Amino acid sequence: GAVVSQHPSRVICKSGTSVKIECRSLDFQATTMFWYRQFPKKSLMLMATSNEGSKATYEQGVEKDKFLINHASLTLSTLTVTSAHPEDSSFYICSARDPSGRLYEQYFGPGTRLTVT
């Protein structure tokens, strides 16, 4: 089946620094990828939809200048958390849609645990 990877799996950074998280589709080309954020004991919240070759579409309330998304190729999307604050600490999950597969199916990455100190 389709596999999505994320790197790193966990990262610790200091306040004020930026951190980049990668999401890769390993065996398919993903024209659309999604970024979610999961708070402790809460649901996944959609942050943005990333389309290859175009600007990401951000959900209401998500700061696009803080959470920079780049989908430069059909197998890679990156999320950069800029000027990180402790409240940005969270679990970030990406998913990718395989346009050659079932229209509705998304494949999820394992997630990245971000801790901002």
Add this chain to the structure above:
Amino acid sequence: AQRVTQPEKLLSVFKGAPVELKCNYSYSGSPELFWYVQYSRQRLQLLLRHISRESIKGFTADLNKGETSFHLKKPFAQEEDSAMYYCALMGASGYALNFGKGTSLLVTP
């Protein structure tokens, strides 16, 4: 606005007992509804989709438009069913998913 509600944070049942995980939704159009499962230390994966009307690992879910519900059921729970279950709605905005808060199912021997 679209919303998915899973009223139970935790559901604990004995092995062999029936289980029902509740999911209610609000959506003005025709929703596409899904159940996703996350086993311990594993990634989120699709369990089933309402249109497929299939049974996966003994689980079924029926869309009830009158009650705006999509409850997940299994007649005889197994210990390996212990996991986090998320109900999700796919609206009109390009395949993005709106998740409920999840229900943690614990099946004890």
